[in-house]
Amino acid sequence: MSAGVAAMAPIPVPPFGSVPFLDLGTTTAVVATEVRVGWEKVIASNRFVGGEEVKTFEDEWAEYCGTEYAVGVGNGTDALVLALRALELGPGDEIIVPANTFVATVEAIVLVGATPRFVDVALDTGLMGAAEVEAAVSDRTRAIIAVHLFGQLTDMDALGRCATQHGLVLIEDAAQAHGATWRGIRAGSFGAVGCFSFYPGKNLGAFGDAGAVVTSDEGIAERIRSMRDHGRPGGAEDRHYNHVRIGTNSRLDTVQAVTLSAKLRHLDHWNADRHRVARLYAEELPSTAVPLRQLEHSHSAYHLMVVRVPDRDRVRAELAALGIGSGIHYPTPCHQLEPYLHWSPGELPNVETLAGQILSLPMYPSLPDTDVLRVCEALSHITADLEPFGDRPGE
Ligand SMILES: Cc1ncc(COP(=O)(O)O)c(C=O)c1O
Incomplete structure (x- = not known):
């Protein structure tokens, strides 16, 4: 080969093509027909808030997580805020939280007037464990939020023991951990409450914003159900303009419940x-x-x-x-x-x-x-x- 030909030889370019960080197309396509049929029914019914679709998804989600109740709400941030409010956490209460989480975890603490107590995590897992919590507990600490970051649960045996020993409420931010387990037990069922986001990019994602709180405590479920709906009482016939507590508007849309039920099967x-x-x-x-x-x-x-x-x-x-x-x-x-x-x-x-x-x-x-x-x-x-x-x- 002459020197001239060698000089013209292509510079070796590695065989790299483009790879998107996230592509929702395939999972959307799998459920698209079923969701369209479900949405048509909702449109025909002219009932867009609440209804049997929401109840059905809530029952399915509670069963999947291994809890007694699931309460659908508007998004994962509201799930956290409503959970903290239902647990009566607020001013003067310190809540331990890992500093490497999505801001919503901390936003919720501050929004209810409580104090975030930021702690460190293990370098190799990125997770906050019992040791980090132990080091941060004070006489004002009332609760721990375990964030199952990137989808992984920390050592829940040790964290549960630590919470019990110090009389702290355990709350799970499971927004990234749909279906994740510790010793075969699903995320959301370890704490007093488990909070989920169904933002479209999540493992279980809606076609818009959505969230849920799971719990096996009837009183907590009842309070969140009421608070997500302007503090209306559950079950009362004349409930529309009856407000028994200060609530907000954070209901799970009927069309999102349809989407989530279809996707949950996958x-x-x-x-x-x-x-x-x-x-x-x-x-x-x-x-x-x-x-x-x-x-x-x-x-x-x-x-x-x-x-x-x-x-x-x-x-x-x-x-x-x-x-x-x-x-x-x-x-x-x-x-x-x-x-x-x-x-x-x-x-x-x-x-x-x-x-x-x-x-x-x-x-x-x-x-x-x-x-x-x-x-x-x-x-x-x-x-x-x-x-x-x-x-x-x-x-
Ligand atoms: C760990 C964590 N917590 C809370 C949230 C808040 O959820 P949402 O965006 O549905 O309000 C998210 C969503 O990105 C999250 O990743």
Whole structure:
């Protein structure tokens, strides 16, 4: 081969195509016909708020979670606010919460007038465990919010023991953990209340905003049912202009209940598909991209596939240049967000370290294996010059 021909040889471009961070198209298509039929019925009935569709979904969701009751509400944030109000948490009460959560968890605490007590998490799982809680308990602490971040439950045996020992109410923010389990028991059924979001991108997502609180306490369920509906009493015939407590308007739309019932039948196999994706990532990722550790008894819902990478911002930019979508959940820990600085306890080393390292890779049930391999190859290529962290916990 002449030198001229060699000079013209193409620069080797890795075989990377574009991979979206999230594609809801396949899961939407699976239920679209059933949902259209259900929505037609709702339209024909001219009953758009409440009704048997909401009751049906609530019953199905309670049964799925292993609780006595589910109360549908407008979104996951309202689920948290109404749960805290039903538990009579408010001014003077301190609530322990991990600082690396979506802001809504903390928003809810502040909205009811309680005090968020931000705590650190384990570096390898990103989760708050009993040890972090123990270190933060004070005589004003009333409750703990366990956030099943990215789909994984923390050690619920230890956390439950810790709550009981200190007389604290355990609340679950299960917005990212539909169907996740600890020792085979589903998220939402460990605490006094479990709060869910059905935002479209969640493992169980509506076609709009929606949420629910699950509980096995009849009184809590009753109060939330009343509060979501302007404080109307349950069961009374003349209830429309009868308001027995201060409530709000946060009802689950009838059309969203129809959508959620249709999708719930697919949730387990969609979660199994997420596991297939996560396993392939765990096998194929380079040593520079460290997946968060999965606890032995925890079966994650893999809402997100989060890895820790050195030089994260450059890596992310280079993935984007190759057409590979990614996310950061979350770039600023809550205790460092401007409106919440007032409650910052100072440094939370693991949360802060993680915020600079975490990268959420494409993850959804129908993500093809070839795309997972493409992401892993891209990461190998991009991070070839970087030193791994030195710890790579397996699945
Ligand atoms: C951990 C967590 N908590 C609460 C929420 C709030 O849910 P929503 O967006 O439905 O209000 C979310 C949603 O993103 C979340 O991820």
